[in-house]
Amino acid sequence: MCKLEDSNEKIEVKEGNWVTRMKFLGEVRVGNTKFFTASHAKLKLWILRAITTLLLWTCIIQLVALGEVWGPNLLKSWPSCSNPPDARTEANVSFPSRKVQLPPKRVYKNNGYLLVSCNGGLNQMRAAICDMVAIARHLNVTLIVPELDKTSFWADPSNFQDIFDVDHFISSLRDEVRILKELPPGLKRKVELGMFYELPPISWSNISYYHQQILPLLKRHKVVRLNRTDARLANNDLPFEIQKLRCRVNFHSLRFTARIEEMGRKLVRILRQNGPFLVLHLRYEMDMLSFSGCTRGCSNEEVDELTRMRHANPWWKEKAIDSELKRREGLCPLTPEEAALVLTALGIDHNVQIYIAAGEIYSQERRLRPLAAAFRNLVIKEKLLEPSELQFFQNHSSQMAALDYLISLESDIFVPTYDGNMAKVVEGHRRHLGFKKTILLDRKVLVDLIDQYENGSLSWDEFSSTIKEVHANRTGCPTSRVVISAKPKVEDYFYSNPQECL
Numbered sequence: 099m100c101k102l103e104d105s106n107e108k109i110e111v112k113e114g115n116w117v118t119r120m121k122f123l124g125e126v127r128v129g130n131t132k133f134f135t136a137s138h139a140k141l142k143l144w145i146l147r148a149i150t151t152l153l154l155w156t157c158i159i160q161l162v163a164l165g166e167v168w169g170p171n172l173l174k175s176w177p178s179c180s181n182p183p184d185a186r187t188e189a190n191v192s193f194p195s196r197k198v199q200l201p202p203k204r205v206y207k208n209n210g211y212l213l214v215s216c217n218g219g220l221n222q223m224r225a226a227i228c229d230m231v232a233i234a235r236h237l238n239v240t241l242i243v244p245e246l247d248k249t250s251f252w253a254d255p256s257n258f259q260d261i262f263d264v265d266h267f268i269s270s271l272r273d274e275v276r277i278l279k280e281l282p283p284g285l286k287r288k289v290e291l292g293m294f295y296e297l298p299p300i301s302w303s304n305i306s307y308y309h310q311q312i313l314p315l316l317k318r319h320k321v322v323r324l325n326r327t328d329a330r331l332a333n334n335d336l337p338f339e340i341q342k343l344r345c346r347v348n349f350h351s352l353r354f355t356a357r358i359e360e361m362g363r364k365l366v367r368i369l370r371q372n373g374p375f376l377v378l379h380l381r382y383e384m385d386m387l388s389f390s391g392c393t394r395g396c397s398n399e400e401v402d403e404l405t406r407m408r409h410a411n412p413w414w415k416e417k418a419i420d421s422e423l424k425r426r427e428g429l430c431p432l433t434p435e436e437a438a439l440v441l442t443a444l445g446i447d448h449n450v451q452i453y454i455a456a457g458e459i460y461s462q463e464r465r466l467r468p469l470a471a472a473f474r475n476l477v478i479k480e481k482l483l484e485p486s487e488l489q490f491f492q493n494h495s496s497q498m499a500a501l502d503y504l505i506s507l508e509s510d511i512f513v514p515t516y517d518g519n520m521a522k523v524v525e526g527h528r529r530h531l532g533f534k535k536t537i538l539l540d541r542k543v544l545v546d547l548i549d550q551y552e553n554g555s556l557s558w559d560e561f562s563s564t565i566k567e568v569h570a571n572r573t574g575c576p577t578s579r580v581v582i583s584a585k586p587k588v589e590d591y592f593y594s595n596p597q598e599c600l
C-alpha cells in the first residue's frame with residue numbers, strides 16, 4: 099500500500115474502507131464465477147481474465163483513493179468513487195474540465211496545512227490570494243481554499259466559490275501547490291476544537307520570513323491560520339518564480355464564476371452597442387470617505403456621520419484628520435465634481451459613455467449631478483440592467499465589484515480617482531492585456547491646478563493644457579516599478595505593474 103507523507107487517521111481509515119470493499123466485491127464475484135463455471139474448463143480462461151480485470155480495477159480504485167488524498171477535487175467526479183457529500187452537483191460542472199489537458203500534479207512532501215482568512219474588499223483579497231498561493235507553494239504546504247471577509251464594510255456573505263471558479267482555481271494550480279476545499283476530516287475536527295495556530299503575518303515580508311518564521315510553526319502545529327492577508331508579501335526582491343506565480347494566479351487561475359462572467363459579458367455587450375466607453379472608478383463611497391477623512395463638499399451632517407464611522411472602526415487607526423490638508427497632499431479620492439473637471443480638461447468627449455465602476459456613491463443623487471451634466475452618457479449599472487437582474491448582485495457587493503472588474507478590464511480607457519486596491523489591480527491587469535490605456539491621475543498636482551482654476555488664477559486653456567501635459571506619460575505604458583526598500587507602502591505596488599510577467 100502506498101505510504102502517504104501527510105496521511106492522517108481519517109484518510110487511512112478511508113483507504114482501509116476502499117481496500118476492504120474492493121476485496122469484498124472481488125471475492126463475491128470470483129466466488130459466483132467459480133460456481134457457474136465449475137464444469138466448464140473452456141471458461142477457465144475467461145475466469146482468469148475476469149480475475150485479472152478485477153485485480154486491475156482494484157488497483158485503479160486504489161489509485162483513485164490515492165488521488166483523493168492528493169487532489170480530491172479533480173477526481174471527485176470520477177463515476178466509480180463514492181463522493182463526499184460536498185461533491186453534489188459539481189460533478190456536472192467539473193466533469194468537462196477534466197477533458198482539458200491539465201498540468202501534471204506537483205509531488206512534494208507536505209509540510210502542513212495553511213488556512214487563510216482574507217480581509218478587505220474584493221480586490222485586496224484577490225491580490226492576497228495570489229500571495230498566499232505563492233507562499234504555500236514555496237513552503238510546500240497544502241492550501242485550503244481561502245476564506246473571504248464577510249465583516250468588512252461591504253458585508254458580502256459570499257464565499258470563495260460564490261465569486262471564483264473554485265475547481266478551476268484548484269486544478270489550474272495543481273502543478274504548483276495542492277489546494278483543498280477543506281481540511282481532511284480529522285484535522286478539521288481538531289481545528290473546530292481550536293487545536294491550530296493562528297497569527298497575522300508581518301506585512302510586506304520577504305519569503306525568508308515565511309521560511310524562517312511560518313514554516314516551523316506549520317511543521318509543529320500541522321495547521322496554521324493566517325488571519326490577515328493584505329500586503330503580507332513584499333513587492334520586490336523576491337525570487338522570479340514567486341513573482342511569476344503571483345501573476346499566474348492573478349491572470350489565469352482566478353476566474354470568476356460562470357454566473358458573474360456571463361453577467362459581465364452582458365454588460366460589456368450593452369455598453370459596446372453604443373460605442374467606446376470609459377470606466378471611471380469613482381472611489382467616492384462611504385467607507386473610503388470615512389476611512390480617509392476626506393470630506394470636501396460634504397454637509398456638516400455628512401461630516402459627522404463619516405467621522406463617527408471612522409471612530410467606530412478599530413482597523414482605521416488614523417482618527418483626527420484635517421480633510422483639506424490631506425487633500426492638498428494628494429491623499430484624497432477626487433470628488434465627483436473634481437472628476438468632471440479633470441475628464442473635461444483631459445479632452446474626453448462629452449458624448450462618450452462613462453461607466454461608473456463603484457458601489458453606491460456617497461450622497462449619489464446630489465454629488466453625481468455635475469458629472470452627469472458634463473457627460474450626458476453617464477452610465478450606472480441601474481441604467482443597464484433590469485432591477486430583477488441586479489437585485490441578487492446588489493446584496494452581494496463583492497460580486498457587484500467583480501462585475502465592475504470585468505467591465506473595467508474591457509473598457510477603452512480606465513480612470514481611477516484614487517489609488518486603492520481595485521485601481522491598482524485593474525491597472526496591472528490592463529498592462530497584462532497589452533498595456534490598455536489607464537490614466538493614472540496625479541492627484542497632488544491636480545488639486546492644486548483645480549484650486550488655481552477655481553479662484554481664477556489659471557484660465558481654462560492653461561488648466562486643460564497643463565493637465566494634459568502632466569498626464570501625457572501616465573497612461574499605463576511599459577515602465578519599471580519604483581522601488582523604495584524602506585517604505586513598501588509608498589513604492590509601486592507589485593500588482594499595479596507586475597513587470598516580471600509582462
Ligand SMILES: *[C@@H]1O[C@H](CO)[C@@H](O)[C@H](O)[C@H]1NC(C)=O
Pocket residue numbers: 187190
Ligand atoms: C448537467 O448538465 C446538463 C447539460 O449541460 C444539464 O442539462 C443538466 O441539467 C445538468 N445537471 C445538473 C444536475 O446540474
Ligand SMILES: *[C@@H]1O[C@H](CO)[C@@H](O)[C@H](O)[C@H]1NC(C)=O
Pocket residue numbers: 205206207209236237238
Ligand atoms: C519543497 O519540495 C521540493 C521538491 O520536493 C524540495 O526541493 C524543497 O526543498 C522543499 N522545500 C521545503 C521548504 O520543504
Ligand SMILES: *[C@@H]1O[C@H](CO)[C@@H](O)[C@H](O)[C@H]1NC(C)=O
Pocket residue numbers: 296297298325326
Ligand atoms: C489573529 O490571531 C491573533 C493570535 O491569535 C490574535 O491576537 C488577533 O486578534 C487575530 N486577528 C484577527 C484579525 O482575527
Ligand SMILES: *[C@@H]1O[C@H](CO)[C@@H](O)[C@H](O)[C@H]1NC(C)=O
Pocket residue numbers: 304305306307335
Ligand atoms: C528578508 O527580510 C529580513 C528582515 O526584514 C532581512 O533581514 C533579510 O535580509 C531579507 N532577505 C532577503 C533574501 O531579502
Ligand SMILES: *[C@@H]1O[C@H](CO)[C@@H](O)[C@H](O)[C@H]1NC(C)=O
Pocket residue numbers: 489490493
Ligand atoms: C436583498 O436585501 C434586502 C434587504 O437588505 C432584502 O429585502 C431583499 O429581499 C434581498 N434581495 C435578494 C434578491 O436577496
Ligand SMILES: *[C@@H]1O[C@H](CO)[C@@H](O)[C@H](O)[C@H]1NC(C)=O
Pocket residue numbers: 546549550553555
Ligand atoms: C488660488 O489658489 C492657489 C492654489 O491653492 C493659490 O496658490 C493661489 O494663491 C490662489 N490665488 C488667489 C488669487 O486666490
Ligand SMILES: *[C@@H]1O[C@H](CO)[C@@H](O)[C@H](O)[C@H]1NC(C)=O
Pocket residue numbers: 567568570571
Ligand atoms: C514623456 O516621456 C517621453 C519619452 O520617454 C519624454 O521625452 C517626455 O519628456 C515625457 N514627458 C513628461 C511630461 O514627463
